Amino acid sequence: MTLKSAVREKDAALINTNWESWPEQNQSCYLNNIRLVPCGQGRVSLYSLEAKTPRDIQAGVRFARIHNLRLAIRNTSHSYQGRSAAPESLQINTHSIKNMTVHKNFRPSCYDGTGKIEPLAVTLDAGVQLYEMYEFLQSRSVMVVGGSSHGVGAVGGYIQGGGHSMFAGLLGMAYDNALEFKVVVADGRHLIANSYQNSDLFWALRGGGGGTFGVVTSVTVKAIPDPPLVEFLFSGQAPLGSDAYWYAVEYLNSFIPEFNEAGGSMYYYLNPDFTTPSGKRVSKLDALGGFAGNKRKAEVESLMKPLIDRLGNLTGQPFLQNITYVPKSASFYTTQFENPDQVGTPTILGSRLLTREFMKCADGPKNLTDTLRSMKVFLGDSNPIQGIVTVGPQVWANSDIDSALHPIWRETQLHVIIKRTWKDTTPFNQQAALQKSLTEKEVPLLKKLDTTPQGGSYLNEADAYEPNWKESFWGSNYRRLYQIKQKWDPEGLFIVRTGVGSEHWDGEGLCRK
Known part of the structure; x- marks a missing residue:
């Protein structure tokens, strides 16, 4: 094993550059800063191991343990909580380990004859990114549960944190479909964790969070023959800050239970202050999503028509829409999410999971909409409010699966995210003020909406400074x-x-x- 100082940019750069800085030590080194500004190492690792095999990872883990080094496990793409970076650390980068294999009649290691033999499964190595995975699956006419970002690693924090997906309503969460992990643990051993051996570790890796129990080198997940999908897009706008816009948002929120229980998944984006290409400021509403499985296009058109018509009536302007039948779902992902993820923007999030019970309450959609409307600061073209509907019937039905995933997911219908960004040149004290406002004012407003005793947030897309993070x-x-x-x-x-x-x-x- 060779440790590299002077870490290369491709080993160290982060999508959300705020996690490259170390405000407590007044350290940052942004490309856009003038040369006169002092440049520190920040949270960028001092040393990096670019692992090519699991044995490289074992050597790195043993080295860190022997020399009492801070470890940072780095996969790919975003980490809104900054979990893939740490100051003065040794980084183990798993990005280069990219094998993928399709199995028929998969038997987990130490299979004892009990439980189901999966007719179709896929093994993904640690560095496989979602876009690479979908290209591979498309070429083999199979499909698994995955996310909707181009570069996210399928095997890292995504599946270990639970993994919501447009396929969740059909197959459950990503972790629901995990059959077996291979993982390097703290003493350097490379182990298999499944229902038949190291079952407690298997339980923890399904929802306990990435980089916490070891370095996962591969995961094997259930697969199915690639099914069709009916995708949709719709988009509209209203006068800036108008009541009409928020009436439309409220109606969309009230439609979610019917839509979701019919098997639909959706990402909606609220831009209350959006500047059009002509320079006009408006309030904008966009959404995309789909129905995976055997839904016919005509069924989806019939379900969506009342929504689209009503949104247009409320805003006074017809909504643009497109509904398309896609014979193989993987091609939807490789087409819709083919562009690389946006990089280089300091970003923090706040979020909350809202239950079916809340969304079906007579005043639930209105209370949610009023709360989102009250969050007027820092809204703009690059900071949409996101409503993510990526659970559904099978997630709820999988409540008998015992795992580390927060139990609230089995009741969730909507995942709400608010985003805050700033420029590289923003002083640390102003960054701290943004973070404080998010943690102490805005996220608490979301928490007040749904008072379910077990209420919670998605650990991969939440406030990095959440004070009650365990709960x-x-x-x-x-x-x-x-x-x-x-x-x-x-x-x-x-x-x-x-x-x-x-x-x-x-x-x-x-x-x-």
């Missing part, structure tokens, strides 16, 4: 997760921000409290 990210599962963490990593080699066991460390995972 918000894992609910009643945290105690068991903590016990498993102490068994497999008693010294805290794998520590990530707001991850299991991180309460014993400072915010950067450098010093024990």
Whole structure:
């Protein structure tokens, strides 16, 4: 194993550049800053291991344990909580391990004759990105549950954090479909975790969070023959800040239960202050989504027509729409999400999971809409409010699957995200003010909406400074997760921000409290 100092840009650069800086130490080094501004290392790792094989990862883990080094496990794409970066650390980069294999009649290791033999499964190595996965699946006419970002790693924090998807309503969450993990644990061993061996670790890896229990080198997941999908897009606008716009948003929110329970998935984007190409400021509403499985185009058109007509009537302008039948779902992903993810923007998020019970309440959609309308600061073209409907019938039906995933997912219908961004040149004190406002004012407004006792947030798309992160990210599962963490990593080699066991460390995972 060779450790590289002077980390190369491709090893170190982050999509959300705020996690490259270290505000507490007044360190940053942005490309757009003038040369006179002092440039520090920030949270960018001091050393990087670009792993080519699991044995490389084992060597890196053993080296870090022996020399008491802070480890950062790096896969690909965004990490809104900054979990793939750490100051003064050794980074293990898994990006280059990219094998993919389709299996027929897959038997997990140590299979004892009980349980189901999966007729179709796919093994994905640690560095496989979603776009690469969909290209591979398309060429073999199979499909698995995956996300909708171009560059996200399928095997890292995505599936280990739960993994919502447009396919969730048909097949469940990504982690629901995990059959077996291969993982390098803190003592350097390369183990298999499934229902038949190391089952407690298997439980934790399905929802316990990436980079926390070890370095996952591959995962095998259930697959199905690539089914058809009916995709849709719609878009419209209203006068800037008008009541008409928010009436339309409220109607869309009220439509979600019927839509979702029919098997539909959707991403909607609210831009209350949007500047058109002609320079006109308007309030804009966009959505895309689909129905995976055996829905016919005519069925989807019949379901969506009342919504599209009503939105146009409320705003006084017809909504543009397009509904298309796609014979193979993988081609939808390779077409719709073919463009690389946006990079280079400092970004923080706040979010909340809202239940079916809340969305069906007579005043639920109105209360949600009024709350979103009250969040007037910092809204703009690059900061849409997102409404994500990527759960559904099979997620709810999978409540019998015992795993680390927050139980609230089995009741969730809508995942709401608010985003805040700033420029590279924004002073640290102003960045801190944005973060404080998000954590202390805006996210609490979302929390007040749905008072379900087990309410929570998606741990991969939430406030990185969430004060009650144990309850918000894992609910009643945290105690068991903590016990498993102490068994497999008693010294805290794998520590990530707001991850299991991180309460014993400072915010950067450098010093024990």
